[in-house]
Amino acid sequence: MISDDTIQRLEDVRAAIAHAAALADRPAASVTLIAVSKTHPAEAIVPLLDAGQRAFGENRVAEAAAKWPALRARYAGVTLHLIGQLQSNKADEAVALFDAIHAVDRPSLVAALGRAMDAAGRRPDCFVQVNIGEEPQKGGCAIADLPALLAQAREVGLPVAGLMCLPPADVEPAPYFALLAKLARDHGLAQLSMGMSGDYPTAVTIGATHVRVGSALFGVREA
Template structure:
């Protein structure tokens, strides 16, 4: 394998190697470059290299920097990976192409209204509080079936499940649990794995990995 000359190349090689070990096609895994807190100048090199999926935490920050970038790179797909307030649902639906943080009934209602108003149907991952850490947001595992039923009744397009495992604990069991929950509920997507653990996540079924520091360095 040729030596990767850029951080993006290194991450792409690591994803391909993890997929090979897992006997998966590398095309099954979407790399979401987490550009939150990083300015447009730091994002442009990745765009030039061909990266097209980017993750942002805040609606307001994304709205400030991405419209101009998208004029030059209209194929960009923006992912909202941070918590979403219900009163920002319409703004999020207008700006983002995928939402990874659907986690409560009130947000289902707000998103359904935003879809009707904007005419956009944005795929959503349901965030699961896989490590029982309420401060991180996410639906409790026990409440997941009811939330999925509500989302389906509201015709929310479900992309899959998302999780943030507890820090400083081996993440593999949490990834395995999210994979099982997704299978049990007939969902295709698993948004799991970040810079420190995306290879483990891929081995356990991740379809979307959210990588920031390995691409951009520490947060700006």
């Protein structure tokens, strides 16, 4: 049954986070597990909600808007995290729907989010995405551009909680996580959104405060 399988996977992921946190002499509670529910229907999400999971990640505004109002009406305390790239023209909708935005990566988006937050009187936490592996096909600001983007974000009133990254695939992620952690320290930022299903224990040992886990919770989707 999907319910039983999902609950077991959730317990396994929580245990792996707790073990990694202990290795780093951190409390497990210092790590927020974001269940990446993108592309999954409500019936696949409900078992996690029933088991007490409350932080979820979506990568499209429209998909989240279709799924989550009804689920939030049934389950108190849900926090929604936008983990995908955000178009500037969707800033108003994102600010209204999400509690945290993890892919703030360019000046035009910073400006759009600033206007949207001023208009809505609502200020979701923001993570600035860094292109930590300098990969042209990926989003994220260049490391060299990070100081200027952070300055702009603070100037327009974005609540910058921390940094986010997606390390290069198929290589050891630890050096990239360590670099992001150093950048966060250098800029006085306490939170790190890093680590996914294949590498979240490593991210936790290096300081991740938010891990974005999809397939390890929901199973691998068939092609």
